[in-house]
Amino acid sequence: MIVMKNICKTYKVAKRNAGFKEAARSFFRREYENVQALDHISFTVQDGETVGYIGPNGAGKSTTIKILSGILTPDSGECLVDGRTPWKNRIDHVAQIGVVFGQRSQLWWDVPVIDSFELLRDIYSVPHAAYRDNLDELTELLDLGELLRTPARQLSLGQRMRCELAASLLHSPKILFLDEPTIGLDAVSKIAVREFIVKRNQTHNTTVLLTTHDMQDIEAITKRIILIGKGRLLLDGSLEDIRRGGEDIDKTVAELYRSYEI
Amino acid sequence: MNSKNDMNTPSRHKVSALRLYGHYLSIHLRSVMQYKASFLMTAFGQFLVSFNMFLGIYFMFDRFGSVEGFSYSEVLLCFSVMLTEYSLGECIARGFDTFDGMVRRGEFDRVLTRPRHEILQVLGHKIELSRFGKLAQAIVMFAYGVTHSGVTWNAGRMLTVFLMLLGGTALFCGIFLIYAVLCFYTLEGLEFMNILTDGAREYGKYPISIYGKRMMQFCTFIIPYALVQYYPLLYLIGRSDNFLYGLLPLLALLFLIPCYLLWKVGVRHYRSTGS
Numbered sequence: 001m002i003v004m005k006n007i008c009k010t011y012k013v014a015k016r017n018a019g020f021k022e023a024a025r026s027f028f029r030r031e032y033e034n035v036q037a038l039d040h041i042s043f044t045v046q047d048g049e050t051v052g053y054i055g056p057n058g059a060g061k062s063t064t065i066k067i068l069s070g071i072l073t074p075d076s077g078e079c080l081v082d083g084r085t086p087w088k089n090r091i092d093h094v095a096q097i098g099v100v101f102g103q104r105s106q107l108w109w110d111v112p113v114i115d116s117f118e119l120l121r122d123i124y125s126v127p128h129a130a131y132r133d134n135l136d137e138l139t140e141l142l143d144l145g146e147l148l149r150t151p152a153r154q155l156s157l158g159q160r161m162r163c164e165l166a167a168s169l170l171h172s173p174k175i176l177f178l179d180e181p182t183i184g185l186d187a188v189s190k191i192a193v194r195e196f197i198v199k200r201n202q203t204h205n206t207t208v209l210l211t212t213h214d215m216q217d218i219e220a221i222t223k224r225i226i227l228i229g230k231g232r233l234l235l236d237g238s239l240e241d242i243r244r245g246g247e248d249i250d251k252t253v254a255e256l257y258r259s260y261e262i
Numbered sequence: 263m264n265s266k267n268d269m270n271t272p273s274r275h276k277v278s279a280l281r282l283y284g285h286y287l288s289i290h291l292r293s294v295m296q297y298k299a300s301f302l303m304t305a306f307g308q309f310l311v312s313f314n315m316f317l318g319i320y321f322m323f324d325r326f327g328s329v330e331g332f333s334y335s336e337v338l339l340c341f342s343v344m345l346t347e348y349s350l351g352e353c354i355a356r357g358f359d360t361f362d363g364m365v366r367r368g369e370f371d372r373v374l375t376r377p378r379h380e381i382l383q384v385l386g387h388k389i390e391l392s393r394f395g396k397l398a399q400a401i402v403m404f405a406y407g408v409t410h411s412g413v414t415w416n417a418g419r420m421l422t423v424f425l426m427l428l429g430g431t432a433l434f435c436g437i438f439l440i441y442a443v444l445c446f447y448t449l450e451g452l453e454f455m456n457i458l459t460d461g462a463r464e465y466g467k468y469p470i471s472i473y474g475k476r477m478m479q480f481c482t483f484i485i486p487y488a489l490v491q492y493y494p495l496l497y498l499i500g501r502s503d504n505f506l507y508g509l510l511p512l513l514a515l516l517f518l519i520p521c522y523l524l525w526k527v528g529v530r531h532y533r534s535t536g537s
Contacts, residue, residue, distance in 0.1 A: 095377035
């Protein structure tokens with residue numbers, strides 16, 4: 001179970017106007033602006049739930065994922081994931097979660113994917129028998145087959161994303177955080193990724209928290225939606241709550257963003 | 263539910279840090295083999311680079327005979343040990359040396375999402391095998407330095423050389439670690455830190471005493487180069503009978519403690535980048 005209570009996080013961002021003169025000036029006297037990335041965010045996610053975490057760019061989605069996965073420490077607030085505080089028991093915590101960053105690879109560039117997987121097996125200390133079972137299952141579901149023997153640098157984005165998903169699940173985490181897993185993928189790959197996530201949730205009861213800008217991801221995968229904007233939690237409900245009338249989900253969400261002025 | 267659940271029990275056997283490091287090393291070996299020509303040329307280049315430094319010393323003594331009372335063979339010993347320490351340190355701690363890139367590209371995020379110590383992962387992330395060319399050259403120099411030093415070798419002196427290598431390598435690793443810590447704050451590599459690494463290798467060719475008293479104090483109490491170089495050298499070449507001088511390199515290992523504590527503070531200060 002994931003519990004977030006009044007989590008706040010502020011970043012200090014250096015600001016300056018354009019131009020060389022301004023750059024030189026800021027070298028000596030830098031002006032900072034505090035950006036409130038998260039402003040008293042609270043929500044609870046039950047085991048086995050699938051949650052879509054949406055909001056415009058810069059809303060604080062990635063920051064939330066980073067706090068939940070133990071990368072960032074919030075300024076204030078409480079957060080418990082299966083009873084652990086991510087930034088305090090980092091090593092215990094991350095052994096039980098899987099994280100996929102759509103924009104960053106976790107595979108070694110120059111070696112076949114299977115080599116990366118075996119390294120992960122050792123990093124997570126997965127027993128050999130369990131590793132083999134997991135790998136067989138993931139290979140079949142994600143149709144990895146030949147990909148395993150290909151160096152990561154020669155994979156297409158869609159192929160790579162399937163491998164990334166497998167890489168994050170080799171240690172059978174109970175919770176999976178996905179940060180824009182379908183970004184830049186073609187239609188076929190998107191569908192493959194979505195179907196896989198749904199299946200994983202059904203067969204293993206894996207809790208899934210997913211950020212995305214693609215509303216079809218949300219329709220296909222999640223039952224619940226959390227909307228944030230400018231660091232504040234604006235809406236926590238089901239897809240139907242968001243739809244309310246409009247048929248085109250993209251338009252409805254865009255309208256929603258506008259109505260909240262985010 | 264299938265058999266996956268039993269994996270999450272705490273009783274599962276943890277892969278040892280050493281084995282995991284070996285696995286990282288093996289991945290780097292496999293990567294390197296993809297670019298054979300590039301690897302061989304870089305390694306060969308690295309092999310030649312530090313040869314220049316040796317020539318510097320050679321011609322210097324060809325002209326002057328001795329420096330502050332230290333003979334050619336004594337300086338050669340000093341230089342070859344320092345070079346080996348530096349090269350070993352660089353092989354081990356290259357991950358710290360290139361840490362600014364890791365922070366900027368957000369790769370350190372990934373490190374934090376894995377259940378192993380950050381330092382182990384950072385070290386494993388970057389093992390530059392071409393640096394072993396430099397190490398090979400250092401070992402050649404080391405063998406030359408040891409055999410031409412005119413030192414009468416006994417057990418105590420052999421131990422001292424070993425401790426010098428150990429302490430010196432640890433010292434360089436510690437400085438690379440501090441360098442990495444600074445990247446948490448600046449997000450950029452700080453070239454001035456090279457004064458402490460490349461600089462030490464360069465100036466460490468000669469016994470530190472020739473640089474004067476101030477330098478000596480700095481290198482004894484702040485960054486303890488003298489503990490792995492000057493004092494044990496005195497014992498090696500028979501200028502001092504005090505065996506404690508030969509054991510001083512062990513004290514340099516303590517330098518790693520403040521470095522590690524700084525790292526801990528740095529990790530807590532870490533602010534990830536981008537989305």
